[in-house]
Amino acid sequence: MTHGSGLRACVVACLLGLVVAAPASAQSTFAGVVTRVSDGDTVWVRPDGAHRKPVKLRLRGIDAPERCQEGGVASTAALSALVLAQRVEVTARARDGYGRLVGDMHRERDGVDTGAWMVRNGHAWSGRFHGRPVPYAREEELARAARRGLFADADAVAPAQFRKRHGPCG
Numbered sequence: 001m002t003h004g005s006g007l008r009a010c011v012v013a014c015l016l017g018l019v020v021a022a023p024a025s026a027q028s029t030f031a032g033v034v035t036r037v038s039d040g041d042t043v044w045v046r047p048d049g050a051h052r053k054p055v056k057l058r059l060r061g062i063d064a065p066e067r068c069q070e071g072g073v074a075s076t077a078a079l080s081a082l083v084l085a086q087r088v089e090v091t092a093r094a095r096d097g098y099g100r101l102v103g104d105m106h107r108e109r110d111g112v113d114t115g116a117w118m119v120r121n122g123h124a125w126s127g128r129f130h131g132r133p134v135p136y137a138r139e140e141e142l143a144r145a146a147r148r149g150l151f152a153d154a155d156a157v158a159p160a161q162f163r164k165r166h167g168p169c170g
Contacts, residue, residue, distance in 0.1 A: 040064025040075030064124040068169035078123040122149020
C-alpha cells in the first residue's frame with residue numbers, strides 16, 4: 001500500500017466513523033444511560049456500575065450536521081428526544097482519532113438503532129465510502145424520497161463538505 005492510499009483509507013475511515021486507533025476486532029458491549037447529547041452524532045453514556053463516569057460515543061456510520069450548520073440544532077434536538085436519559089446498549093467498535101468510542105447504540109426498551117433512526121428521519125446522512133452511502137443507504141434513500149428533515153432542501157450541504165469549506169464549529 002502506498003502512503004497516499006493509506007492516508008486516503010484513514011480519511012475514509014474517519015469520515016465513516018470507522019476504526020482508526022484500534023483494530024476492527026476490538027469490540028465491547030455495555031449498557032448504560034445517555035447523560036448528554038453533544039450533537040446529532042455524539043452522546044455521553046454512563047455505563048452501568050457504581051461510580052462509572054460517562055464516556056463519549058460517536059455513532060458509527062452516520063454524519064450529522066455540525067452544530068453551527070443549518071440543521072445542526074434540529075439534529076441535536078432529535079437525538080436528544082430519542083435517547084437523552086434513556087437506557088441504551090452500546091456496541092463499541094473502536095476509538096477514533098479524538099479518543100471517542102465509536103460504535104452502535106440501541107435503545108434498550110425497544111431496540112431502536114439510533115443511527116438508522118437519525119438517517120431515516122432526515123437528521124443525519126449515512127456515512128460515505130467512495131461517494132456512496134453506507135451502512136444506512138436504504139434509510140437515506142427513503143428520507144430523501146420523502147423529503148424528510150435535511151433532505152427537504154435539495155441543496156443541503158453534507159457535514160463533510162461543510163467542514164471542508166468552513167472548518168469545524170468553534
